Amino acid sequence: MTATPWGFRDILPQEAQLREDIALTVKGCLREHHYLPVETPLLEDKRSLEQAGRMADTPFKLFDDDGGLLVVRPDNTLPIVRLVSARMASGDLPLRLRYEAPVVREQPRLTGGSRQFTQLGYELIGEGGSKADEEIVGLALSSLKALGLDDWRIVCGSVRPFKDVLALANDAALSRDALKLVHANNFIDLDDRVAASGVSPCVARAMCEIPRIHGGLDALDRVDELLADAGADECATTELRALYKGLLSQAEDGDVLAERVTFDFSLMNSFDYYTGLVFKAYAGGLPDPVGSGGRYDSVLDGAFGAAARVPAAGFAFSLERLEGATGSARAADGDYAVAREAASPLRIAVPKGSLKDGTIEALEAVGLDVSNFRDPGRHLIVSSRDTRPGGTIGDVELVIVRPTDAPAFVACGGADCGICGRDSLIEADLNLLQLVDLNYGACRFIEAEPADRAGLAERTYARRGSLRVATKYPRIAAAWYEGRGVNAEIVSLHGNIELGPIVGMTDRIVDITATGTTLRENNLVITGELMECTARFFVNPGRARLDARVFELADRLAAWRRSQA
Numbered sequence: 001m002t003a004t005p006w007g008f009r010d011i012l013p014q015e016a017q018l019r020e021d022i023a024l025t026v027k028g029c030l031r032e033h034h035y036l037p038v039e040t041p042l043l044e045d046k047r048s049l050e051q052a053g054r055m056a057d058t059p060f061k062l063f064d065d066d067g068g069l070l071v072v073r074p075d076n077t078l079p080i081v082r083l084v085s086a087r088m089a090s091g092d093l094p095l096r097l098r099y100e101a102p103v104v105r106e107q108p109r110l111t112g113g114s115r116q117f118t119q120l121g122y123e124l125i126g127e128g129g130s131k132a133d134e135e136i137v138g139l140a141l142s143s144l145k146a147l148g149l150d151d152w153r154i155v156c157g158s159v160r161p162f163k164d165v166l167a168l169a170n171d172a173a174l175s176r177d178a179l180k181l182v183h184a185n186n187f188i189d190l191d192d193r194v195a196a197s198g199v200s201p202c203v204a205r206a207m208c209e210i211p212r213i214h215g216g217l218d219a220l221d222r223v224d225e226l227l228a229d230a231g232a233d234e235c236a237t238t239e240l241r242a243l244y245k246g247l248l249s250q251a252e253d254g255d256v257l258a259e260r261v262t263f264d265f266s267l268m269n270s271f272d273y274y275t276g277l278v279f280k281a282y283a284g285g286l287p288d289p290v291g292s293g294g295r296y297d298s299v300l301d302g303a304f305g306a307a308a309r310v311p312a313a314g315f316a317f318s319l320e321r322l323e324g325a326t327g328s329a330r331a332a333d334g335d336y337a338v339a340r341e342a343a344s345p346l347r348i349a350v351p352k353g354s355l356k357d358g359t360i361e362a363l364e365a366v367g368l369d370v371s372n373f374r375d376p377g378r379h380l381i382v383s384s385r386d387t388r389p390g391g392t393i394g395d396v397e398l399v400i401v402r403p404t405d406a407p408a409f410v411a412c413g414g415a416d417c418g419i420c421g422r423d424s425l426i427e428a429d430l431n432l433l434q435l436v437d438l439n440y441g442a443c444r445f446i447e448a449e450p451a452d453r454a455g456l457a458e459r460t461y462a463r464r465g466s467l468r469v470a471t472k473y474p475r476i477a478a479a480w481y482e483g484r485g486v487n488a489e490i491v492s493l494h495g496n497i498e499l500g501p502i503v504g505m506t507d508r509i510v511d512i513t514a515t516g517t518t519l520r521e522n523n524l525v526i527t528g529e530l531m532e533c534t535a536r537f538f539v540n541p542g543r544a545r546l547d548a549r550v551f552e553l554a555d556r557l558a559a560w561r562r563s564q565a
Contacts, residue, residue: 007059007107007115015323019118022147022322023100026120029143033135035098035122040079042102043070049078059106059115072104076119077314078273081299084125090308093126100319114320121293121316128297128311130242133277136313137247140281140291143317149325153260153282155545156243157267159274159294161223161236165206168230169199182211183268185433188422188536206230212435214264214544214551217244223265239276264545266433273299277313280545284325287413287542291317345383345395346549349410349418351403354514355535358440359419362535366556367391373398393549407432410540417539417550423512425536427475433544435554436537439561445476447528448519449508450501457507457527461486470500470509477510480530498522 004010011019027037046061046069060072073079076099084095100120107113122139124132137154144152162182166175174197181190190211194204206226213219220237227236240263251257267278278294293315300310350359350373363384364370372382380400386393399415406420407428421441425434447469449457461467466487471477474490481488491506493499500506502522512533513519519526537557544550 007113009114018326019319019323022326023118023120023319025146026143026317026322027098027100029139029146030098030122033096033139035096038080038083038097038099039101040073040076040083040099042072044073044079044082045069046071048082049073058104060104073101074103074105076101076103076121076316077123077296078299080123080314081296081312085300093310095125096122097125098122117321118319119316120319120322121314123312123314125300125312126310128295128313130239130246132311132313133239133243133295134246134250136277136293136295136315137243137279138250140279140293140315140317141247144281144283144290147283147322147326149283151283151285153262153546154279155262155264155267155282156240156277156279157263157265158236158240158276159268159278160239160276161210161227161265162207164227164232164234164236165203165210165230168203168232169197169207171197171199174199178207182266185266185268185431185541187211187266188434188437200230202226202230211266211268214262214266216258216262217241219263219265243277262545266541266544279315281317282542282546283322286321286325287416287540287546288321288324289318289542290321290325291315345397346393346417346547346553347397347399347415348384348553349401349406349415349420350398351406351420351535352400353403355403355419355421355441358438358535362419362438362440362557362560365560366553368393368396370398373400376400393552404428407538410538413540413543415540416543416547417537417553419535419537421512422531422533422536423473423476425538427473429475431541432538433541434536434538436557436561438535438537438557439564441533441535443512443514443533445473445480445510445530445533446513446519446526447480447508447510447530448498448501448524448526451523451525453501454525460507467508468506470497470506471511472497473510473512476530480510498524 049071058071058074062070064070080097080099088095098121100118102116102118104116107115124136141154166178169175174193177193178190181193191208194207206229209226210223213222220240223237224235244261247261248254248257267280273296274294275297276295279292280289281291283290293313295313297309297311300312302308360370360373367386367388369384369387372384376382382398382400384396384398386396399409401409403420404424404427406418407425407430409415410418411430411432419438423445425432457467466489467481468489468491469477470491470493472494474492478488478490491500497509497511498518500509508527510530537554539550539554
C-alpha cells in the first residue's frame with residue numbers, strides 16, 4: 001500500500017463534510033460583506049513573492065522550462081497582491097476579495113506538524129484607517145461567532161512600535177539582528193544583543209521591553225511611555241486605540257469584548273511585510289491560533305502609478321485549526337496542540353538529570369511547592385501549587401521530561417511552559433517564546449579530538465575536503481561549521497559521543513562539557529568553542545496570550561534571577 005508523503009494526509013468523507021460545513025459558514029460571512037472569490041495558481045515565481053518581503057520558506061521548489069525558480073505557495077496574500085498588481089486597475093479599488101486555498105510550508109521533521117493546510121482568507125485592498133481595521137477584525141469575530149465558538153479570543157499587536165524604536169537606534173546591524181531575534185521569539189538573546197550595542201539606555205529599555213508587553217489598554221500606555229522616553233515624536237498606538245474603541249462601540253456586550261480583545265506586542269508573523277496592525281484569533285482552548293493577519297500598506301505602493309499608495313489588510317483562518325477548535329476532530333491527527341480548559345492546573349515541563357536541582361531551587365524560590373518533584377518515584381506528572389499568600393498561579397502540574405524533550409512538550413501543547421538548556425531550544429527549533437535566562441546548569445559547547453591525533457583532522461580535511469563529526473546536536477553543529485565555511489559530515493549519535501574519534505569513526509566531536517572531566521579521562525582535547533549554555537524558561541506563545549499565569553511565573557523567575565545577580 002502506498003503511503004502519503006510525510007506532512008500530508010488523506011481526508012475521508014466524514015471529516016471532509018465537517019470541513020466543508022466550516023468553510024461554507026466562513027464564506028457565508030464574507031459574502032454578506034461583499035467579499036468576492038478569487039483563485040491564484042498553486043505555483044508562483046519565487047522572485048515575485050520575495051519582492052514584497054520575507055516569507056516563510058516552502059519545502060517545494062522547481063525550475064520552469066525557462067529556468068525560472070517556482071515555489072509552491074506558502075501563503076495566499078502575496079499571490080493575491082501579484083494578481084491585483086497585474087490584473088486590476090486603480091478604478092477597481094477598494095477591492096474585497098476572499099479565497100479558500102491550500103498552502104504548503106516547511107515543518108521540522110518528526111514533530112507531527114502538517115506541511116499542507118487550507119486557508120480561508122480575505123483581503124481588503126485600497127481602503128485604510130481605523131474603519132478598515134475594524135472591518136478586518138470584525139469579520140474574524142463574526143466568523144468565530146457564526147461557527148458557534150463562544151470561547152474565542154482576539155489578540156492584537158502592531159509592528160510599528162518596535163520598528164519605531166529600531167529607527168531611533170540608528171544602527172542597521174542591530175536592527176537586522178533584533179528583528180531576526182524577535183521573529184524567532186528569542187527575547188533572551190535580544191537582551192544580550194541590545195546590551196552589547198551601546199545604544200542609549202532609554203532606547204535599549206524600549207527595544208527589550210516592547211516585545212514582552214501584553215494586556216489591556218494599560219499595555220498601550222506602557223508602549224507609548226517607553227517610546228516617549230526613547231525620543232519618539234509620534235504615538236505608535238493610535239491605530240490600536242481607535243480599533244479598540246470602534247470594536248467596543250459595535251459590540252452587543254462590551255464587557256465580554258473587553259475581556260476577549262487584548263494586546264500583545266510579541267506578535268510577529270513569519271512574514272515581514274506587515275506595516276501596522278497584526279492580530280491572531282484563538283478559539284476552542286487551543287494554544288495555536290486559528291487565524292492571523294494584519295495590515296500591509298506598503299506592499300502595493302506603486303502598483304497603480306509611481307506615487308500611488310494603496311492601503312491593504314487581510315486575514316486568514318486555518319481550516320484545520322478551526323476544525324480542531326470545534327472539538328469534533330481535536331485528537332484526529334496531531335496537527336494542532338491539545339485543548340485545555342482555562343481552569344486547568346498550569347503545566348510546567350521540568351527537566352530531570354543535571355538541571356533538576358537548579359530547577360527545584362528556582363521553582364521553590366518563586367513560591368511553588370516542589371516537594372513531590374524532589375522524589376517523584378515512578379510518577380511522570382506530579383502535583384504542585386502556588387504557596388505565596390494571595391498567589392494567582394494556583395494549582396500546578398510538573399511534567400517530568402528529558403531536557404531535550406521539553407521544547408516539544410511545550411510547543412505541541414503537552415505543557416504550558418518549561419525549563420531546559422539553551423542547547424535543547426536551539427536544536428529543537430520550535431515556535432516558543434524564550435523569556436528568562438535562569439543562569440544555572442552552565443556548560444559549554446565544544447569541538448574536541450583525541451590528543452594523540454593533533455593535526456590529523458586538518459590533514460584529512462585538506463585531502464578529503466570534509467570533516468566527519470559525531471554529535472548529539474546535529475543542527476547546532478551543522479550551523480557552526482557552515483558559519484565557518486567548513487564542509488562537515490555530521491554523524492548523529494545519542495550517547496558516548498566521545499567514542500566517535502576514539503574508534504576512528506569520526507575526526508572530531510561536538511558536545512557539551514561542564515567540567516571537562518570526561519574529555520580528560522578519554523584523552524580528548526578541545527579544538528574549538530561554539531557557545532555557552534544555561535537553563536532557560538520558555539513558554540508556548542498561545543498559552544502565554546490566553547493564560548496570564550504563564551507571564552506571572554515568568555515575572556517571578558525574572559525577579560528571582562535579578563536577585564541572584
